[in-house]
Every structure is written in C-alpha cells, then in structure tokens.
Amino acid sequence: MLSSLVQKFIDQSPLSSNNDHRPSKAALFRDQFRLPAGQHPLHEITAELFLPLPSSAAAGPLTSGEKSRDSGNRYVGDLHLSEHFLCFSTIRTSFLPGASHTASIAFTGPTQGAGPGGNGFTLPLCSIRRVERLNSHHDKFSLALTTFESLQKALTDKTKASLPFPRKLVLTLDGSRLACERFCDGLKRGLREGMKEVDSLRTVVSQCFSEYLLDPARLKAREEGTKPPDPPDTGLGILFRYPGDARKLRDKSKIRLWGEYMRENGRNATIVRQPTFHKLIRVGLPNRLRGEIWEICSGSFYTRLRNPNLYEKTLAKFTGQESLAIDEIEKDLNRSLPEYPGFQSEEGIGRLRRVLTAYSWTNEEVGYCQAMNIVVAALLIYMSESQAFFTLGALCDRLLPGYYSKDMYGTLLDQRVFENLVERTMPVLWEHLVKSDVNLSVVSLPWFLSLYINSMPLVFAFRVLDVFFLEGPKVLFQVGLAILRINGEELLDVHDDGSFISVLKNYFSRLDESAHPHSENEKLRAITKFQELMVTAFKEFAGITHASIEELRAKHIDNVKAGLATFAKRTSIRNLGPESKKLSADDLSAIYDRFFSVLAERQKRAKLREEERRRQEQQKTRPGLWTHHSDRNHDEPARNIAPLQTMDYDAFREFLANTAKWALTDSPTSVSKDLSKPVTSQRNRSHTLLQWGSGPQPADHDFMQRLYGKWDESHQGEMTLQQLVRGLARIKGTTDIMNSMSLFFELFDDDNTGKVDREGILRMSESLLFLSRRGFDGTITPSDFGNGMISPVSAADAKDGLQMSTNEKFLGSVSAFIRRCFEYADPDEVVESTSSKLQAATINEPAEEEDLLDLTETKSVSKQPASPKPAEHDPLSEVTPPGTAVKPTPILEGSRRSSSRAASHNLALDPSKPLHITLPTFRMVILADELLEQFFESFFPQSFHLSDSPNSSTVSLPSSTLSGNLTTFSNLGTPVKNLINGASNKTVIDVGRAGGVVEPGSRGLRGVLDNIVNDGMRMAAEMRKRMEETQREFERNAREQGHSRPYRDEEDDDDDDDDEKGAELGRRDQELLEGAEVASIKTEGSRSRAVSSATTETGTGPKKGEGGGGGGRDLG
Amino acid sequence: MADQSSAPKPSSSVKLVLLGEAAVGKSSLVLRFVNNDFQENKEPTIGAAFLTQKISLPSRIIKFEIWDTAGQERFASLAPMYYRNAQAALVVYDLTKPTSLIKARHWVAELQRQASPGIVIALVGNKLDLCAESSGDNDSAADSPADAEEGGAEPGEAEPTDNGDARKISTREAKSYAEEEGLLFFETSAKTGTNVADVFSAIANAIPETSLKGSRGAAGGGTQAALSGAANRADEARVNLADRAKQKSDNCAC
Ligand SMILES: Nc1nc2c(ncn2[C@@H]2O[C@H](COP(=O)(O)OP(=O)(O)OP(=O)(O)O)[C@@H](O)[C@H]2O)c(=O)[nH]1
C-alpha cells in the first residue's frame, strides 16, 4: 500500500513525468489495459486464471487454450489491481515501482502499453458481484469471482430448467503469503468502493447490444411471438443500413458466434479474452456488435462507465455557445461520408454535429480537425452518439496521440516513423522512391489520419478498424506496409507521385477481387485481395510491435517538434502585419520567443498551482489512504487546455520584466499583488515564488497599465503577439523623437481627445521617474559631463559624481516639466482664446522666465525663494534645442500674452479651473529640456531590449554598455549580474533589498540615487496630494460658505498649506490610498534620507538636495 | 480542353498547387477543371489530393500535375511538402468570406518566401455564382475572361462592384492586392464553371517558356525525365538563392 502511494506521488510529480518523453508507469499501465484516467497500478501479482468450462456447453472447437484436467482453460499471467479495475493479461507486464526507473523497457516488458493483447480481462470492480476464497489448496490463495451478468442471469432465468451454472473465474495467486494478503486487502477495499458504481454500470450496460442479444426476455419473446424489448441504439446503420452486403459479410453467423462466445466468457464489462476473441475480431465484427466491441477494445467503454452522462452534460453545458471549432465543424458536416445515406439526412448530420461539437468542448487542444468528421461519421454508423463521443476521446488521447491536435505533430511523427519502417523493411522500394523523388507521405498521410476510411471502400476500412481498436496504432503501420509490399512490383515501375497514387487507387478499388484470379487452386482463388492484405499485414509484418513503433517515435519526436516550432514561428512572424517590418528579424524572433515562453511558463506554473491546490483540498477532505486517490477529479476527464495565445496584464508585466529593466519590481518579496489568486498565509511564500517563477519579478505601475491598455486593442485583456509587436514596433521601429514623444503622450490621453489634463500631467511625471529610476544606461548625458570627468578624484568617484548629476538633473528636468506643463497648459474652457491659436512659440521671451519663477513661487507653498540654479540651467533660456522653434508644428497652442500668463499660472493648482496640455505643448515642454529630449530620443525606445539581450530569460542589459561605457549606471551591476548568473531566488531577494546588499563601495551612490528617485516620486505624489487638498479645501469652503460663494480668492489658495491641520483626517485616508500606489514604485522607503522639508518643495530638485546634505552630492 | 492536336506538339509538365482556407472550393475547382463536374458536398481534402489534366496551347501541351491541399489552418504545416518544386500555385479564397482573403494573403506571402522562385501565382476568388449580378452592370460575371495573352500579363478586367448578394470581398480590393503582388487574378465559380478553364490556361501561358524547355518529347513515358528536368530547373534557381539548396539534385533518368 505504501509503495503504491509512493508510486502515485512519483506519477503525479511533474518532475518525474515531464523530464523526458517517456510515459509514466501509470500511463503505460492505463494504456496496456485501456483504462481511463485516474487509474494506477496499485498491486500486482503473478496469478493463474482458470476458466471452468460451462457445464452445459461442451467445449466447442472455438474455445481453445490450455485444457486442463479439470476441464477448463488455464492461463498464467499478471494480475493487476487499480482503484477501479482488476486486470489480467497473459502478456507479461509489470508496473511495479520496484523495477528500474531508468529504462522504460525494464518495467513495461516488451509491451509498452500495447493494449489488450493476449488473453485476460479488464474487469471494472463494480462488475464483480462476489469473491469467494477457495480452500482447496491450503498453501495457495484461490479466489472465485462471480460477475454481474452471471448473477443476473441466474435471477431472471429461474424459470428455465437447464439453468447454466453461473460463470466463475478462478484466480490462484502466486506469491508470498504476505503479498497475497495485501492483494486481497486491496481488492476488498476496491470492491467496497465499487459498490457505489453499480448504478452506472447498469446504465452503461443497458446500452450495449450484447445485453440485448443475450437477454432471456428477448429470447422468450421471440419464442412466444410477443413484443421483444427495444434494442439499444446501434448507430445509424440500423436506420440507414450498414455498409456492405450483410449476406456476403456473413453477419448472421458472426452474431451467433459472438453470442456463444459471450455466453461463456462474459459480455461488455465482464468479457474475458480468450484466443477465440481475437479470431472473431480478425474475421470482422458483425454490424450490430461492432460499436460495442470497438468501445471495449479501445477502452472508451471504461471511460463512459466512469462518467456515463458526460456526453449529455457537455452538450447541455455549452448549448448556444460559439467557437472557432464549431464554425469549422459546420463547414464539414455535409462533407462527411456524403455517399452514405445516413449523412444525407438531418438525423445523421445532427448526430455528427453534436458529437464533434461536444468533443471540441472537452478537448480545447484538439478542438476540431478535418478528418475527425470522417472518422466520427464512420463511428456513428455503428455507435450511439455517446459511444462515439467517448471513442473519439480514446482515439485522440490514446490511439492517435497528436494526430488531430493544433499542430498535428502526431501525424507528422507517424509519417516519419512510417517512412523509417518502409526504409527498413523494403529497402529497394524505398531507394526507388527516393530516386524518383516520390514523397511517400503524400500517399500515406491520409491513410493514417482518417484510418483508411476514405482510402479503402468502407467495408474494408471497418475491418482494419476492428483490429486497430484491439491492437492499437501498430495496425495502421502494418497495413500500410502490407499495401506497399503487395504493390511493390508495380510501384517499382512508377516514377512520379501521380502514377504512384494511381497504382494504389486502383488497388484499393479492387480489394474485393481475388488475389489469385488465375490460380488453379480454388481455395487460393477464393482469397480476396483484402484477405491477402490482412494476412500480409499481420503475418509478414508481425515484427512491427507497439514497442518498435514507440521506439521510432521517441527517436524522431524532437526533430518533428523542432521542425514544427520553426515553421510556426516563421509563419507567425511573417503574418504579423506591415508594422512588424519596422523591426529587425532578430527582434521579431526575440519577441516571439519571449512572448510564448512567458505564456508557456505561466501556464505551467498555473497548472502546478492548481494541482497543488487540489492535492491540498483532497488531503483536507479525505485523509484516508484509500480515498486519497479517489475519483473526484477524474469524474470529468481533465479538459485539455489549449496553449495560451494571448497575454493578460500579468503576463504582459512578466514580458516587460524580461524586456526592460524599469519593469522590474522594487519589492519582490512583498505579498503577491495579484488579486485573482488569494493566497493562504501558510503557502504564501511558495505561491509568491510560483507566481513569477524563477524569472524576474515585474513591477506594477500606472505606466505599465497604460501601455497594456493602449496595446491591447481589443480591451479584452487578451493581447496578441501581433498587438505586442505593433506596440513595440511603434516605439522601437522609428527612432524619431517626435514619434517617441507622441507615443508617450498618447498613453496619457485617456479619452483620445488630444488633451492630457492635470491628473495626466502628474501621471506623466510619475512615469518619467518610474522609467528612469534604474538609470539610463548611458543613453542620457548632460552636456556638461566633461566637468565631472576631470574632477581630481578616482575614476569611480568621478563616475559617481557624474551619475549623480545626471540623475539629479533629470529629477530637476521632471520637476521643471511639471511646472512648464502647468504653465503652458490651456484652460479647458477655451471660450475666448480661439483667436490666439497657432501663434508661434515665443519661448525665448524673457518674460517667460519670470513667469516660471512666478509660478514656482505661487505654487510652492514653502516660502523659500526658488533657487536660481534651475533658472540658469533652464534650457528654455540657455540650451533651447535647435529646431524646437523651427519646427513648423503649432508649438504653443492657445498661447497667451505674457501679461495674462501670470494670472493663469496661479490657476494651475486651482481645480476649479480644469486645464490640459496638447501634444504640441507637450513636445515643446520636452524639447525645452536637454535631458528630457535625450530621454525620448534614446532612452525611452532603447529601454526596451529585444534581440540584443545576452540571455532572453534575464534582464536585458547590453553587456557591452554595461562594461564598456563609463557613463553607465554601473551600480546596478550587482543585482543584474546575479540575475544573469541565474541565482534565481536569491536574486529576486537581492533586487528587493537592493540597497541592503550592494557592495560597500557603491552604497553611498545608491543611497543618493534612491533619494533622488524617492524625492522625485514623493514630489509627484506630493503634487497630487496638494492638488487634492486644494480640491477638498475648495469643496469644504464651498460647503462652509453655503452655495453663495463657489469660488475662493486666490489669496486663500496661498493659505492652503497653513490650513493643513484642518484637512488632516481626510488627507490621511487619501495618503493611505496613494501610499499603496506610490509604494509600488518606491525603491525603499525606509532608507530614504531625504529631508522632510524636501517633500513640500516642488520644482526645486537641486536645491532640495543641498538641504538633504546627501554625502556624495556634487553639484556642478 | 484536354485534346491533343494531331501534330505532335511538345508537351511539358507543370506542377501546380492549390492553397486556401478550408471549404473555399479548391477541390471543386480542380474537379471542374479535370472532370468538368461539380459536387455539392465535396469531402474535405485530407492531406492532399493529386490529379492531372492536360491543356493544349498553340505551341505546346501542358500537363498539369495538380496538388489540391487541405485548407484547415492546422494542415498548413504540411503544405511545404506539397508546394515544394511547384511552378504554379492557385491561391483560392471565397468571395463570400472575408477571412478567406486574409488567409490567401498569408499563403501568397509564404509562397513568395518559401516556394520555388519564379513560381506563378494566381489569386482566385471562388463561388462567384453566389454573388448575384442582379443589376445590369455586367460586373462580376463579366470580369476577367482572361484572354491569357503572352507572358502572363495581368488578365481580368474586373470592375469594382459590390452589389453581389453574398459577396463580401469586392473585386477592386482583391484585384488591387493582386496587382501589388504581381499575381494573376480571377473570380470563378466551380459550380457554374465560370472562368475556371481560364485560370488554368492563363497559368499555362504565364509559365515562362524557359522553365518549360526541359519538357518531354511528344507522348510516352518521359514523364519522369520531364519531372526531373523541372526539378533541376527549380534547383538551379534555388541554389542561386542559397535557399534549400540540398533538394534533389540526384535525379537520374533511369
Ligand atoms: N455555390 C458554390 N459552392 C461551391 C463552389 N465551389 C465549391 N463550393 C462548395 O463549397 C464547399 C467546399 O468545397 P471544396 O471544393 O470541398 O472546398 P476545399 O477548398 O477543397 O475545402 P478543403 O478540402 O476542406 O480545404 C462544397 O460544399 C462545395 O460544394 C462554387 O463555386 N459555388
């Protein structure tokens, strides 16, 4: 018991199964016995199966097997117990965990999950009605099993005189006493569980034709000429005739033989496979039993048993919903076996539609693939809808893995395998094909994909299917090889695809003809080409086993998948739309890889989390050992989830974190902000780690949200690769500052009016600080940087000094930005200013400068005089970039006369006077500042690192810049280096407390930087706060003073800050809210050494620095 | 159309591939061209189908070896197998389905990048019969009786109209796209047969004479010689482009 539990964990652990392509033991076990999901090899033991001959019937020539003295058949094999099944097979199989893990051969024997070959049974535990311990041999465990139908027969058949003795299966276990006892214990427990499923069994079994065939009531009714019970649904064939001539197919005698076989050996759920079983299948199944035997051989019967109403439930659940798959299905409904009368009627079309649709919902990864329509149409001739639905599941999941999936890798893989087999078994023919440039898969692909159904006449294709469901995919290969072998001579004379195809077409059309029409021997003459084909396939190619197919598949799969991936990538990139052409092929390739790797990683992590959650849930609700692996999560077959194709915001953040270093979070160890996944406290940590995996943790900032909002054009939270590429191409595709500025501006123009309001201006400045907080990678250099270089200190110091000044200056630039924005903003109500539009910018007018200072003073509530520094450095007066004034754009929209400007500035903070800036204004303000100009010219577009990244899974920081450029923000080197080294978990933490772990040498610098950034952030936050205060103040006053005075005097505005206390309470709340926002972009609040007074200053960055007395500051 | 005039004209094979979204009527076009037949419910093509048909030009006989491919998106990864070495391609869309033209553009792009250089591509809007030409202006039906003059000049004189009942893609839109990309352009109906033969003869004419010179002598079993000739020509071009250079250069004439 314990060992099996261990095994279960091994099976479930993602590590064991996903590391290589080899399936887990449990999977092989399930394949071997065609068991549904959720079954595990709990116990196994060598055993002897003894089938006493029924007392009534003499052992006919049909039932062979090793006759024994007790008149019955004996088989030695392995007996397996899973949660819901007892399985026996004479094919030696072992799935015990004790066996070697390394080579799959070692623990599966040669079968590799080949399917129910050999003799034996797969008994659902619920079908076992009684187990008796026989004491005949005292030192052996002998169990006699009585199954469902025997008892039923005994009950209903009371009237009959010659009551056949209930069939018993006698199992003699061969193992140590302990092993036997353990097995029996497990069996006992399983039987108890099985009791719960008897109702399901009854339902499912009642839909089986065998039940009807053997129903005594039916036989009696026939004898007495009364009305027999209704037969179960055996497919469209019963309504529209089964294909082929029933007489010629000897359908009646086949039914009779099956009837006899099942009377002795059980039916549907309880059937025991003896050699006759295999023979009866080889000669072709009778029409009305065909569906049922397919169902049992493929194992879809057992899946249906586990969840009898899944089909109906699925249909009901998704009624009325639409999908791409449904569109595709509709296209093909009239194109599925159109010659069969059943599919010329609404009845047949309706069944086909429902089965395909229901399946497309349960398996998103497959959805609908052309050829499925043909296969399902064929199934529906012999099966009910529900049976066909489950059998399609068995095909897609087990028998034809990957054939119909979105990339059809299984189809391609098996073509490769087939070619390989042809090469091995028919080297001459193969050589000829290669020489003649005939592409084999052109011919063989449809054989496999539609199971020969539209290659051969239907009757023959169904014969192939009969064997295929029993023996598995190898049959497709064997038949294919036999076709080529039989036609080999002719094919050697053929030199092109066309004639190749026509030889085979011709062959298929004559399958019913004699294989030896000219033979003297009548018997030989009677052999049809089809019979010859079957004999060749299964005799001559008997060496093609499941194991050999698996081996070849394993050999080729990597190649095939890689080829498909390349193809998909190439196609996808080619179809990304015209804008993608702006990016280099390398960039596109990098985006593609990163896009899908982020999505795949996320999906994988989500799955792990889900599994973890389920496991915990189970442990909570069912602590018992046995019930632990109970069915709950297996009732509904796990829906195959299609790989993600679009990014939600979180995925986008993750993408950005791999693309731009400003997108890395500053507080990675904090509790996950992801609201959609509330975490329980105890699992907090691992969840947080799982949330982003081992990759860099992304920040969450207003700017990123805006970026996402802009790029995700559908606004459904589903950003496609194309949208992402378009967004990136716009930023990186044209290195044009104008473009870059308008893109930035548009991010804040929420309602596309071409205006950004007061709030937006502050958001802009916050974003500028957010983007710049990790430095500029040398993309921004103040024009006076030479001074820093010649200062008589060490190189490092010089660098530091330079750093500081760059960043400080940038901070100054941002604060100046805010100021200027407000200054040049237009009032929202532009009633009278219509005349003054399009007036050329007068930016060199000295009056403006005064205005600036004016503004500072009015705005800045601190009574400090503004430092002259910013004015001196003010590019407006000194370093106005050439071209700014020359630009033909209407730079200063609605510009005012300088006299009126002062007044309007005072309104800048007055929320009752809404204002906005336009793109031209924004541009002007940016171009007025050297650093901001550089910011948009180089930093902003360059901060998105695409193909040049040394390692796409880490922060992309061009190493050349990092090492070679003195002006680089080298203090970031430490955490980044860690990232690149892949010390994942540690790194995450490092980044989190960046300041705490950097090397001593850079500490001072970092502190200063942090201060600057914090100051900037705080400044922006403070601005916002103040604005809101003003607003509140204004409202309060409005309230206090009744409705008579909605506006206050400007002088009152000046007093706002003195008034602060009054507003304290409301402000606290507000701060709290804002705090949450600001905290996410702060580097590290606690270490900020900024003087508190700085927070009340606006627009005097450098000045403030002096007040703070930060050690390393070196103001030029 | 497949008659062979009494004088033994030179005959050459042309490998032609049909591409396009599912159910636009690729197989129906081929069936119309090859058997002059139409089936209301044609089974979807699984993988690909192969047919041949001959067409007689004044100077020679062209034998089309037609690869009709499956249209569903997921079969796209198989397509290279079929358009490999193709000298001509029919990219088909459904005049009543806008998405099908998008898919067609994708195919054109793929062919231009991945197929043999110099491949002749025709863009074909099918199901013209569903686009009523009710109003008197002989628009869609009259467009493009490709006279297929020399050198594969753009055939088709499609007037831009939009008055078809089910029509969703205007002639103008598709035509201007075709012109941009240098494609032959037709609107056809496999159901009525409108323009179907014209597509193929226009293609036959558009195949550069040079790429036909390795053609087989009149009749007989030279199929393979012709084929290998074609393959070799394609090869030369491909080698020039340093594209998939390792393709079949060992065609022997055994
Ligand atoms: N009205 C009309 N229907 C057509 C025409 N051509 C094809 N169809 C119909 O469209 C459907 C699809 O035709 P097919 O020729 O099988 O399409 P296909 O492009 O080969 O489809 P796949 O093999 O799935 O890629 C069939 O039902 C045809 O009868 C046409 O010119 N007019």
Ligand SMILES: [Mg+2]
């Ligand atoms: Mg087709």
